[in-house]
Structures are given as structure tokens and as C-alpha cells.
Amino acid sequence: MNVDHGYGMDALERAILELPLEEPPEGLRASILLATAYRPAPPFSFVDFAVLGSLGAVALWLIVMLVLGGGTLFVHTLTAIGAVLARTFSNGAVLAWMAAGGATALWLTLFTGFQPATAYSHRSHRSAGR
Amino acid sequence: MRAEPNDGDLVALTLRGNPEAFATLVERYERAVYHLAYRTMHDVEEARDATQEAFFKAFRSLRTFKPGAKFSTWIFAIAYHTCCDRLSRRKHYSGDELPERADSAPGPEQRVIALDEASRLRAAIDALPEKYRAVVTLFHLQGRQYEEIATVLGLPMGTVKTHLFRAKEQLRRLLGEMEVTES
Numbered sequence: 001m002n003v004d005h006g007y008g009m010d011a012l013e014r015a016i017l018e019l020p021l022e023e024p025p026e027g028l029r030a031s032i033l034l035a036t037a038y039r040p041a042p043p044f045s046f047v048d049f050a051v052l053g054s055l056g057a058v059a060l061w062l063i064v065m066l067v068l069g070g071g072t073l074f075v076h077t078l079t080a081i082g083a084v085l086a087r088t089f090s091n092g093a094v095l096a097w098m099a100a101g102g103a104t105a106l107w108l109t110l111f112t113g114f115q116p117a118t119a120y121s122h123r124s125h126r127s128a129g130r
Numbered sequence: 131m132r133a134e135p136n137d138g139d140l141v142a143l144t145l146r147g148n149p150e151a152f153a154t155l156v157e158r159y160e161r162a163v164y165h166l167a168y169r170t171m172h173d174v175e176e177a178r179d180a181t182q183e184a185f186f187k188a189f190r191s192l193r194t195f196k197p198g199a200k201f202s203t204w205i206f207a208i209a210y211h212t213c214c215d216r217l218s219r220r221k222h223y224s225g226d227e228l229p230e231r232a233d234s235a236p237g238p239e240q241r242v243i244a245l246d247e248a249s250r251l252r253a254a255i256d257a258l259p260e261k262y263r264a265v266v267t268l269f270h271l272q273g274r275q276y277e278e279i280a281t282v283l284g285l286p287m288g289t290v291k292t293h294l295f296r297a298k299e300q301l302r303r304l305l306g307e308m309e310v311t312e313s
Binding site for chain 2: 009012013015016017019020021022023024025028029031032033035036037038
């Protein structure tokens with residue numbers, strides 16, 4: 001690099017363009033990749049949490065039913081829930097709304113596609129050590 | 131011999147689920163992005179964090195990258211705005227204008243004495259006002275692509291050219307002063 005002593009514009013431009021770039025700190029690339037493309041998959045996915053949470057809630061409900069009223073209360077509650085569900089799903093308007101909601105959700109999924117972060121979350125074990 | 135894939139192809143491959151493609155993009159631009167972050171933040175740790183954050187944001191919003199656009203301009207814009215956000219947060223928490231550097235070393239204009247030519251030029255660039263320094267740093271990274279620089283900074287191209295001209299004038303003055311001081 002050589003800036004002439006008159007500091008002409010051309011020489012100055014050349015000198016700027018020839019300046020060496022700063023050296024990134026060690027490990028920066030690895031930390032970027034571990035936070036992005038090679039991000040380790042979480043031990044539990046959202047679906048795992050949802051399933052475990054639902055099972056836990058049902059188990060808790062069963063225990064509460066049995067403790068409070070024994071088998072009778074449990075059977076009565078199940079019968080009542082079954083009746084409500086049967087009434088709901090035999091209603092044409094409810095079924096139509098559910099179909100419309102499902103179709104909208106499907107359309108939105110096709111429109112937005114998959115996000116890269118989600119796509120990579122299950123594949124990073126083999127490459128995390130790079 | 132197979133040609134190197136261009137940046138647009140690498141973005142497309144990344145979106146199709148190829149992590150190696152994104153790793154290649156990081157390899158290509160890590161140093162330039164870190165340089166931009168360091169010249170903006172003047173702090174190794176802050177620059178490191180800003181670089182990581184910029185690539186993270188880019189990865190998360192890769193789908194918004196327009197095919198045919200320049201990846202370098204896109205990632206520099208993300209990096210520059212990340213640095214600006216971090217600087218404004220720093221100013222917000224400190225309550226007033228921050229000094230150019232966090233340490234108690236002499237100011238940029240004093241440090242330019244007795245340095246080699248590249249270091250003197252770098253110190254002179256550091257002594258420029260922020261708006262001129264950003265333009266000079268991007269000129270260093272992107273060359274005479276004024277339109278790309280304007281896109282990164284979100285400024286009209288005429289403003290970029292004016293800032294660059296004034297920055298070079300100030301650099302010439304600073305470098306001239308250094309020479310006088312040394313002799």
C-alpha cells in the first residue's frame with residue numbers, strides 16, 4: 001500500500017481498497033454455524049411437549065375424579081362428555097366451520113412453506129462437531 | 131472442473147435444506163461482515179456478537195432474500211443495521227453519547243502519530259464522523275459500487291457520493307496533518 005505524499009484522490013482510494021480486512025476472532029465461524037445451519041436439535045420438540053402435557057393433564061384429571069367421587073363420578077363425567085361430543089359432531093354447522101378452518105390452515109401451510117430453522121433442527125447431530 | 135456455486139444458488143440450496151450451502155456463505159462473508167461490525171462498533175466482543183447476530187437474522191429470513199439481488203449487499207445491510215441497533219441501545223443505557231472507544235486510550239487523532247501507513251489510514255478513518263466512516267468502510271468492502279453502498283445504508287446514491295467525497299477530503303487533511311506532525 002502506498003499513499004503518495006500529496007494524498008491524491010486516486011492514491012487515497014487505492015489505499016483504502018488495499019487495506020487488509022480485520023481478522024475475525026477464533027471460533028466465530030463455528031459459533032455462527034452452531035447458531036444457524038448446524039444448530040443442535042432440541043431434546044424435546046414442540047409436539048413432544050404437547051403430547052406429554054396432554055397425557056399429564058388427562059392423568060391428573062383421572063386422579064382427581066377417582067379421589068373425589070370414586071368410579072361413579074368418573075363414569076358420569078365420561079358419559080356427559082360423550083353426550084356433548086356426540087351432539088356437537090352431529091351438528092352440520094359445526095362440521096362445516098371445522099372443515100372451513102381445516103382448509104384455511106392447510107392453505108396457509110402450503111402458502112408459507114417450511115422454515116429453514118425448523119427444517120434443520122433434526123439433522124444437526126451429524127454435523128454439530130464441525 | 132466444476133464452477134463454484136454463486137451466492138444465489140447457495141441461498142436456494144440452503145432453503146432446500148442443505149446446511150453446507152449456508153456454511154459456504156458464512157465462509158465467504160464472515161470476514162467482511164466482521165470487518166464492517168468491528169469498524170462500526172470498535173470493540174472485539176461487540177463486533178463478534180453483532181456478526182453472529184447478523185448471520186442468525188440472515189438465516190432466519192433467508193426466504194425474504196430476493197433472487198437476483200446481491201447477497202453481499204443484503205448481509206452487509208443486516209449487519210450494519212444490527213450494529214446501529216446495538217450502538218443505539220448502548221447509548222440509551224449509558225444515558226448520553228458514548229466515546230469512540232470504551233478504553234481510556236488517547237483519542238483517534240492522537241493515536242495516528244508514528245504508525246505505519248496502513249495503520250495511519252485506519253486511524254484516520256476511525257477519526258471520521260460516523261456517517262463518513264460507514265461510507266468509507268463500505269467503499270472498502272464493496273469498491274465503487276455506489277448503488278450497493280446506498281442500499282446498505284438506506285441513503286440516496288447522491289448522498290453516498292457526497293459523503294464519500296467529503297470523507298476523502300477529511301482523510302487527506304488528517305493524513306497531511308499526521309505527516310506534518312511526524313516530520
